[in-house]
Amino acid sequence: MSNNQGAKTQRLISLDALRGFDMFWIISGEGLIHALAKTTNWPAFLWMSAQLHHTEWNGITFYDMIFPLFLFIAGVSMPYSMHRKITDAGCEHAYQLSSSKKREIYLGMLRRAVILVFLGVVVNGLFKFNGVENTRFASVLGRIGLAWFFAGIIYLNFNLKGQIFWFAGLLLGYWAAMMLIPVPGYGAGVLTMEGSLESYIDRLLLPGRLHDRIHDPEGILSTIPAIGTALLGVFAGQFLKSTDARWSMLKKGLLLLVAGLVLIALGSLWDLNFPINKRLWTSSFVLYVGGFSLLFLAVFYLIIDVAGYRKWAFPFVLIGSNSILIYMAAEGMVDLLHTANYIFGGAIQYATPNWQPVFVALSVIVVQLTLLYFLYRNKLFLKI
Template sequence: MQSTSTASSEPALAQPAPVRRLMSLDALRGFDMFWIAGGEEIFHVLAKTTGWAWAFFMAEQFTHVEWDGFRPYDCIFPLFLFMAGVSTPFAVGSRLERGVAKSELARKIITRGLILVVLGIVYNNGLFTKPISDMRFPSVLARIGLAGMFGQLIYLYFPNPKVQYAWFAGLLLGYWAAMKLIPVPGCGAGVLTMDCSLAGYVDRSVLPGRLYLKVHDPEGLFSTIPAIATALLGIFSGKLLRSDGPSAHRDQKTLWLVLGGISCLVLGYSWGLVFPINKNLWTSSFTLVAGGWSILMLALFYWIIDVKKVSGWAFFFTVIGMNSILIYIAGEFIDFEYAAKFFFSGILSFFSEPIRAVGAVLAFLAVKWAFLYFLYKKKVFLRV
């Protein structure tokens, strides 16, 4: 892990060439991270303080489905992993074209993946030593690290598109077959409950420490298998956007993305009839549904920013996207809420309760964004 203050230095794998070559990717990454960083609290606070029906509806959309089903908020995490895949053809592909050895690239890819696993452990457990039995090892960062790592290695060592598609299909079909056909002791085969799923059983059997839901972890080891397919969907999209062949026209690329996203949604929702859409299990149907929406979001941002060149509005999100991993972990070590109260509590005290509550959330987000903007102006970015 390193920081950089040189604008001309070569981007690392965590923030690769698309930072300059694909503006829409950083904007979309920042848009995604905005909600992770606290943006969803705007609707929760509005619902709580006003009782407005539309606020309750929006607040519900920014919560996770308890088990089976899908809401927009369930797409936040897979969208981030998907974008890590989109950046791969720009970062790894450009280095391959310059003659960098595959072994060197593989070493960097694996190192980055393992660093993210370690950062995830620190994020979950802090810097102080805990008994292993009290530590949680799976994490969002670990899933991004491992799934992204294997997706990049497939891209690196299996350059034939047909083979990459075979990997994609094999991961989803193989996971489906395993979850449906392999029996779990005391439960049998194909029982997709929190207590009886194969994913939960494998994680309980092999992972040290504690699981997030005691008997199951939504970022567990076994369900990382279909998450690799999420990264591959991003890689396929990135290859299209970087291509110079018949689809080089940007409007055509946007259309292909839209068609690809719709196809994933149709297949995913259809598959969900027999293999439920479930984020906790990262089912194959969930992979396709979340991937389909992710592709459509990328198409929208790409069309507006890179095709139509309407990009001024995206600067707010680009600042966040340039340091997305940093702002994700910074809240564990920086008290942004205290800073927000210090700077804005006096002003907010003159307003009514609903305005104070919403204003407190906006102040919290403003302090975070100001912190990122300062780093952006200083050209300081967290690299992994």
């Protein structure tokens, strides 16, 4: 595929595959690895199982990267999803759009953000309503919607230089606020669950129930650096979509690899002063996980879109094409485990007891992929 052909592609296959790879670990991959680790006790599976748990506070595991990687991917998609609206208006860049055209796009973005916020509260148990005080309003889907929305506002109104200034300002501003603004009873720069400014603002302003009673990992203040995570994706998307003849697809993929390593190094350095912490979504966390997000994107892009090896990624494409739908199903909206047990339970009971959890986990994956394949073949996608 030539560089120009790649630039015209409005949907990167590697991006759908990476989105599916990311979502796979949430919907069923972690269950399979945990079962294999327990059954086999093999060091490789034990290590992978340990990586599929969140860190309690400071530090990082692979599982901590899944959510920000998804938000990063949403940012990468933005220049592609808005491409037609920009070109139809006779513009080369989003910030060149007229005010009336931008307002039209804003309304669509706002609608998507509101729907994601609502679906996030549904996943939290809205329909089991037990009073506002027992309802958790912050959510993973809500943060994706809000951070993506504000990143989109920046993308539509500033050129690349301005977007970079916003990115730096968000991360530096969040760091300064967390380190310099005193919290009553704790003082400034206290980065504990109880004493951090982020937790204090959640207790003060966030309605309903917090995830950890005194803190919410998807709270108000930490949504600000999450916008930076989405912007990193926007930067990558603009670069991949560029038609500059100096940058072949291979060179683009390799530069993404280098940029990822640089961000990981910068995040590690900042960790010395502002610890890498997913629950606080610290600025060092944004850089560090953003670096790994670029590495994942580069690898998938080089293998799938550059080298053309695509067939192996088809199961991930199935997941990535309907990611929100399967996420909500996995979060309890549909009992796929019951369906898997109904179909495969009779056969699984003949396996040795210690291996039965492994086959149960595999049966859930089979049911999920079968459902997703049916939707994919019939072009049924949950679009928000």
